[in-house]
Amino acid sequence: MPKSSLYNHFQRWNEAYYIAYNARSGAVALMTPEHHAVYQKLLGKLGQGEAASLDAAETELLGQLKYGGFVLEDDEDELSRLRFPHNLARYASDGLALIIAPTMACNMACEYCFEQNKSGRMSTELMDRLVDFVDRRGRALRQLIVTWYGGEPLLAMDIIEQLTARFLELGAKHQFDYGGSIVTNGYLLTPQTVDKLCELKVRSGQVTLDGPAVIHNRKRPLKNGQDSFASILENLKHALTKMTVSIRVNVDQSFTVETIDQLLGELTAAGLREKVALNFGHLQPSTKACANIAESCFETRAFSRVEAEFCQLLLQRGFSIYKLPAPKIVCCMAQITNAFVVDPQGELYRCWNYVGDPARSMGNIKDPLDFQHPNFQRLFAVDPFEHELCRRCNLLPICMGGCPSRRMDLGLPEHHVCDSWKYNLEPMLEIIAAAKLREQPKTAKEPS
Ligand code: SF4
Numbered sequence: 001m002p003k004s005s006l007y008n009h010f011q012r013w014n015e016a017y018y019i020a021y022n023a024r025s026g027a028v029a030l031m032t033p034e035h036h037a038v039y040q041k042l043l044g045k046l047g048q049g050e051a052a053s054l055d056a057a058e059t060e061l062l063g064q065l066k067y068g069g070f071v072l073e074d075d076e077d078e079l080s081r082l083r084f085p086h087n088l089a090r091y092a093s094d095g096l097a098l099i100i101a102p103t104m105a106c107n108m109a110c111e112y113c114f115e116q117n118k119s120g121r122m123s124t125e126l127m128d129r130l131v132d133f134v135d136r137r138g139r140a141l142r143q144l145i146v147t148w149y150g151g152e153p154l155l156a157m158d159i160i161e162q163l164t165a166r167f168l169e170l171g172a173k174h175q176f177d178y179g180g181s182i183v184t185n186g187y188l189l190t191p192q193t194v195d196k197l198c199e200l201k202v203r204s205g206q207v208t209l210d211g212p213a214v215i216h217n218r219k220r221p222l223k224n225g226q227d228s229f230a231s232i233l234e235n236l237k238h239a240l241t242k243m244t245v246s247i248r249v250n251v252d253q254s255f256t257v258e259t260i261d262q263l264l265g266e267l268t269a270a271g272l273r274e275k276v277a278l279n280f281g282h283l284q285p286s287t288k289a290c291a292n293i294a295e296s297c298f299e300t301r302a303f304s305r306v307e308a309e310f311c312q313l314l315l316q317r318g319f320s321i322y323k324l325p326a327p328k329i330v331c332c333m334a335q336i337t338n339a340f341v342v343d344p345q346g347e348l349y350r351c352w353n354y355v356g357d358p359a360r361s362m363g364n365i366k367d368p369l370d371f372q373h374p375n376f377q378r379l380f381a382v383d384p385f386e387h388e389l390c391r392r393c394n395l396l397p398i399c400m401g402g403c404p405s406r407r408m409d410l411g412l413p414e415h416h417v418c419d420s421w422k423y424n425l426e427p428m429l430e431i432i433a434a435a436k437l438r439e440q441p442k443t444a445k446e447p448s
């Protein structure tokens with residue numbers, strides 16, 4: 001007998017539709033009230049074991065619901081179906097993800113920076129060790145993914161070039177695929193650099209713009225005190241013709257709908273509205289170095305509210321919505337064995353936020369990996385399937401237990417670990433549905 005998925009969400013959306021969403025499949029569908037009435041009847045019949053008495057409309061809807069993962073067979077254990085790929089991913093050795101900081105130096109002096117303004121570049125000897133590290137694993141690999149990080153990685157473009165050339169050689173030797181991306185502040189992302197990055201197989205990037213020019217320039221000045229916003233915007237114009245670039249806005253309590261609107265106006269005036277993927281990041285203190293910003297940060301519930309307000313504004317101003325409640329197998333790199341952040345000294349970390357803090361290292365690239373190291377186990381041991389709240393949570397497939405570092409390091413109450421979806425799924429689904437309708441104006445009507 002078919003049964004309903006644990007991960008279904010049905011919500012009324014104005015007069016015209018119900019939104020149906022399944023967190024395990026990621027399916028989003030619009031139902032008219034008539035369809036919803038059929039659904040309710042269908043549920044009633046299934047609940048009473050009357051599957052044999054379905055009429056034609058109910059039978060057709062049942063097929064669609066099965067296709068979208070909203071209904072499944074009675075003997076299917078959804079939690080086990082989620083847990084199996086999660087466990088496989090934890091121990092997989094055919095993929096290697098390296099987040100490499102070739103330098104911790106930076107050309108900016110951001111007020112919230114957790115990287116403590118370190119300097120230092122990766123030495124030739126360390127580069128050799130890093131290449132050896134990949135070579136030793138090469139035969140088992142199908143894919144190597146490198147993210148260039150820092151500091152500001154573009155201050156060490158020569159290191160990026162040298163390492164990429166050697167990773168590509170290893171890819172040819174061991175027959176694995178290679179792909180790259182970059183997290184940069186964007187100031188040095190000039191057209192020449194973008195062209196070079198494309199040659200080096202860096203296909204995507206993330207750039208931070210912390211508000212409109214007047215705010216960004218205050219929050220993210222160059223080290224010499226000069227403004228950075230105009231140069232970054234100019235760089236983005238070319239970069240977006242060659243690679244996928246997302247813009248991250250680190251949101252704290254100083255942001256309002258008005259300030260975001262001002263930023264959207266500036267992006268529109270620069271001709272970037274249709275090209276950028278804008279995301280709102282939840283700014284949080286992650287180390288002692290940025291404990292000074294704790295008071296200006298939102299707690300999760302409040303962040304979720306403003307995130308939905310800002311996404312609503314994106315919709316109104318004609319920007320695309322990129323934040324989608326997509327299912328994932330793990331929460332992040334900390335839950336898989338074959339992913340490491342590497343700093344310029346060769347120290348290995350389990351979280352982006354730890355880079356440059358030797359006390360959080362799980363060992364050095366020069367030494368054999370120690371999976372029993374407390375700094376490995378600490379985050380890896382976070383298993384959402386062992387937490388009763390997560391096991392019972394109907395958002396588990398899109399959250400996977402939330403950020404392990406927040407759970408283990410910050411001593412927050414359990415509900416602060418939850419992803420913002422926990423608190424804004426309903427308004428976000430309305431925004432996503434409206435965005436989808438806008439893309440298909442002729443196939444459905446937008447509710448008033
Ligand atoms: S532990 Fe949290 S902050 Fe660190 S990489 Fe994972 S999600 Fe990101």
Ligand code: SF4
Nearest residue numbers: 390393399401402418
């Ligand atoms: S952390 Fe919160 S939202 Fe995420 S799965 Fe656990 S209970 Fe659900």
